Amino acid sequence: MNKRQLLRATALVASSLWLAGTASAQDFPPKKPVTLVVGFAAGGAADAAARLIAKKLGENIGQSVVVDNKGGAGGNIAHQFVANAAADGSVLLFGSVGPLTIAPHLMKLTYDPFKDLAPISGGVNFPNVLVVHKAAGAKTLAEFIQLSKKKPGSVD
Structure with missing residues (x-):
C-alpha cells in the first residue's frame, strides 16, 4: 500500500x-x-x-x-x-x-x-498546532521556514 x-x-x-x-x-x-x-x-x-x-x-x-x-x-x-x-x-x-x-x-x-x-x-x-519558543524570533510558519533556511542545522 x-x-x-x-x-x-x-x-x-x-x-x-x-x-x-x-x-x-x-x-x-x-x-x-x-x-x-x-x-x-x-x-x-x-x-x-x-x-x-x-x-x-x-x-x-x-x-x-x-x-x-x-x-x-x-x-x-x-x-x-x-x-x-x-x-x-x-x-x-x-x-x-x-x-x-x-x-x-x-x-x-x-x-x-x-x-x-x-x-x-x-x-x-483534537486540532494540532505548531509551536516555537518565543525567543526563536518566528511568528508565522513562513518566518520559521525562512529562519531555518537562513541558519541550516540550527533548528532541531
Missing part, C-alpha cells in the same frame, strides 16, 4: 466515524456496568474528553459509565482490549484512527480492526 492509498484509507475511516453517529446498538444499555476504554493515559486531553462523554452518556442511558485508561502502544492496547471484550455493548472504546488504519500495516495484530470493531459515533476533534 503506497502513501496515497494509506492516506485515502485513513480519511475514509475517519470520515466514517462521523457518519456512523446515527447507528445504534440493540439492547443498549446493557444490563451490566458500561466501561469506556481510553487508549491513552489518564490526565491528557483524550482522558478529559472521554470523562465528559462518559458523564453525558451515563445521564442519557440512566447508569454510570466508568472510564478505564489503557494507554500504551499508540492506543493499540485499548483497541485490542475492546476487540476481545464481550460483544454485549458493555465495553466501549474512546480511541483514535491510528490503530484502526495504520497499525494493521505496520504490525501483526491479534484482532482485525475492520471486523472486530464497529464505529458508532465520532467523539471529538
